[in-house]
Every structure is written in structure tokens, then in C-alpha cells.
Amino acid sequence: MMIEGRQQRSIWYEARAGEVCVIDQTRLPHEFAVYRLQTLEDACEAITSMRVRGAPLIGVTAAFGVYLALRENPDSLETAVKRLRATRPTAVNLRWALDRAVRELSEQKPAGAAGNALEFALALAEEDAACCEAIGGHGGEVLRRLWQERCAQDRPLRVLAHCNAGALATVCWGTALAAVYKAAGAGVPLQVWVNETRPRNQGGALTCWELRRAGIDHNLIVDGAAGHVMASGLVDACITGSDRVSASGDVCNKIGTYQVALAARDNNLPFYAALPVSTIDFDWPSADEAIPIEERAAEEISVTSGIEAGGRETRVRQYPEETVVRNFAFDVTPARLVSGIITEHGVFDANRNSLAALAGAQLSPSDP
Numbered sequence: 273m274m275i276e277g278r279q280q281r282s283i284w285y286e287a288r289a290g291e292v293c294v295i296d297q298t299r300l301p302h303e304f305a306v307y308r309l310q311t312l313e314d315a316c317e318a319i320t321s322m323r324v325r326g327a328p329l330i331g332v333t334a335a336f337g338v339y340l341a342l343r344e345n346p347d348s349l350e351t352a353v354k355r356l357r358a359t360r361p362t363a364v365n366l367r368w369a370l371d372r373a374v375r376e377l378s379e380q381k382p383a384g385a386a387g388n389a390l391e392f393a394l395a396l397a398e399e400d401a402a403c404c405e406a407i408g409g410h411g412g413e414v415l416r417r418l419w420q421e422r423c424a425q426d427r428p429l430r431v432l433a434h435c436n437a438g439a440l441a442t443v444c445w446g447t448a449l450a451a452v453y454k455a456a457g458a459g460v461p462l463q464v465w466v467n468e469t470r471p472r473n474q475g476g477a478l479t480c481w482e483l484r485r486a487g488i489d490h491n492l493i494v495d496g497a498a499g500h501v502m503a504s505g506l507v508d509a510c511i512t513g514s515d516r517v518s519a520s521g522d523v524c525n526k527i528g529t530y531q532v533a534l535a536a537r538d539n540n541l542p543f544y545a546a547l548p549v550s551t552i553d554f555d556w557p558s559a560d561e562a563i564p565i566e567e568r569a570a571e572e573i574s575v576t577s578g579i580e581a582g583g584r585e586t587r588v589r590q591y592p593e594e595t596v597v598r599n600f601a602f603d604v605t606p607a608r609l610v611s612g613i614i615t616e617h618g619v620f621d622a623n624r625n626s627l628a629a630l631a632g633a634q635l636s637p638s639d640p
């Protein structure tokens with residue numbers, strides 16, 4: 273993404289200071305702040321507190337976390353991986369990145385461990401960037417075709433997005449928003465309906481922030497309005513990211529995604545999920561089997577934060593402490609509601625046969 277005229281990634285390494293830097297997403301949209309990670313605990317805290325979030329970015333941050341741990345103690349691979357694994361339970365990219373780190377690093381001699389871990393994390397970040405760009409290529413083509421079919425090319429394609437599956441959720445580009453960026457770059461006029469995505473408002477705070485920077489027309493709506501805009505004929509397609517896809521094509525994503533997919537089906541609208549192959553969990557057979565769905569703190573729902581007119585940050589308790597809250601962070605959309613899974617290797621049907629072609633597929637994304 274472009275910030276003040278230069279390409280900005282969500283995570284990067286500053287060699288001179290020996291620091292891993294991230295955009296602190298808890299400060300957006302009011303403040304662009306860089307947060308520096310120097311220890312394993314910094315990396316764990318950044319993931320848990322959601323300074324960094326989004327499945328692919330969580331995976332890459334964890335890889336840098338391994339480096340920070342080995343820099344302090346070259347013998348700490350096992351404990352570091354265990355600690356990082358416990359930070360967030362749902363996005364499978366975390367487990368995927370840590371499993372890869374273990375495969376790459378467990379045979380190494382302690383002397384070179386930290387250097388190798390840094391090399392691994394930097395390579396994973398590059399992979400993620402290439403992968404997301406390829407997802408954007410394939411997804412952009414899906415959106416271009418929908419524009420031709422649905423809009424007779426004489427009005428913008430109207431896309432509904434949930435949560436933030438943009439550049440901020442990955443190293444750069446994003447997944448669902450990469451499709452939007454690539455389509456826009458190919459000359460497709462777009463208007464994006466952005467679901468606010470309660471309770472942490474990743475849509476309102478992050479997706480709108482990104483789209484404004486990219487100069488893409490968008491409107492923020494409350495989550496409950498998604499069905500209404502679809503039923504009013506104001507949407508052509510829905511596209512989201514994912515935190516974990518089953519081997520059968522069920523899509524686990526930010527809470528509220530299931531309702532978007534239901535409303536899309538009822539209104540004969542396509543619902544696509546865009547994700548890297550690393551988000552497909554081939555050990556998860558289907559939605560019939562439960563996966564860990566993160567439950568977060570009640571305060572995310574009962575306490576609201578924002579800035580006052582003078583710019584001072586403020587927190588307001590919306591609901592009394594006695595109100596018993598359940599804060600489910602993710603839900604699962606059954607494969608039958610999913611029109612297609614957009615990956616770095618192309619677009620696949622949301623079923624076991626189609627996705628089987630991707631089992632064991634390594635990166636080296638195909639050209640769009």
C-alpha cells in the first residue's frame with residue numbers, strides 16, 4: 273500500500289536497528305504508528321493484542337517471533353514455537369508458518385540458528401507478498417468478468433467486503449482486497465460496501481483506511497445492513513478472506529461472514545473467498561468437525577473506544593459489567609454457500625475434489 277508516496281508493507285525488518293517493525297493496527301484509522309518488536313514476548317503480545325492481525329500476517333509475524341527468540345537464546349526453538357502457537361487459535365496460517373519454521377530450523381546448529389531463522393522469516397514474507405499478488409491477479413480477473421456480465425460495463429461493479437482482508441492483513445496486497453486492487457488497476461470501476469465488522473471494526477477502521485488510500489470508492493455500512501443492500505439490488509458480488517478453509521471448502525472467517533454468505537445466496541449473488549493455499553487445513557475434513565473458534569474479551573463488545581473532538585483517545589463503557597457477553601471472533605460458512613475459492617494457483621470450486629489438487633501445493637504461484 274502507498275503511504276506518503278512510498279510503498280509500505282505491514283511488517284518489515286530494519287537491519288540497522290535489528291528490529292522487526294509492524295504497523296500498529298490498533299492505532300488505525302486515527303494514527304499511523306510503527307511498532308517495534310525486539311523480543312519473542314513483543315511478537316506474542318503484538319499477535320494477541322491484534323496490533324498485527326489477519327491470517328497471513330499472523331503467520332509471518334510468528335516466523336519473525338521465532339527469529340527474535342533464537343536471537344536471545346539459540347536453543348529456544350521448541351519453547352518459542354509453543355509460546356507463539358498459543359497466541360491465537362483459529363487462523364491456521366500460524367500453525368503452518370511455525371511447522372515450516374520447525375522443519376527448516378530444527379536440524380541447525382545453535383551458532384547459526386538466529387541468522388537462519390531471520391532468513392526464513394524474510395523469505396516467508398517475500399512468499400506472502402508474491403502469493404497475495406497472484407491471488408489478486410486471479411481474483412481481479414473474477415471481478416473483471418463479473419463486471420462484464422453483470423454491469424454491461426456501464427456502471428461500477430459493486431462488491432461487498434467483510435472484515436479486513438487487505439494489505440494490512442498480509443505483508444502487502446491482501447487477499448480479497450488484492451482482487452479489488454488488481455481489478456481497479458485493470459480499469460474496472462468499483463464501489464465497495466464495507467461491513468463495519470463488529471466488535472473490533474476491522475472493516476470500518478482498516479478496510480476503509482486502505483480503500484481511501486487506494487482511491488477506491490467505498491461506503492461503510494453496519495453489519496446488519498449487508499442483507500438490506502443485497503436485497504435492494506445494490507450489490508453484484510461478495511468477497512472475503514479466510515482464516516481456515518476445510519478440505520471440503522468450508523470457509524472459517526471473521527464473525528458475521530456466514531450471514532453475508534446466507535444473504536448472498538438468498539439474493540443470487542456470488543460469494544467468493546480469497547486466500548493463500550496455506551489457509552487450507554487439509555487436516556480439517558469439513559464443517560461437520562469443530563475447529564477452535566476464538567472467543568475474545570467481553571470488553572471488545574461492552575467498551576467502545578474512539579477519539580474526542582480534540583483528538584484525545586477515549587474509552588466508553590456501553591454495557592454494564594453485569595451484562596454477560598459471548599464474543600465469538602469467527603464463524604464457518606458451509607461450502608454449499610461458497611461460489612469459489614480464489615488462491616494463488618487459480619480459482620477452485622469449494623469441494624473436496626477440486627481442492628484436492630492443492631494438497632501439498634507449494635508456493636510458486638501461477639501467473640494470473
Ligand code: MRU
Nearest residue numbers: 325326327437441447513514526
Ligand atoms: O481477527 P482478525 O482481524 O485477525 O481476523 C481477520 C479475518 O478474519 C480475515 O478475513 C482473515 O484473516 C483473512 S486476512 C487476508
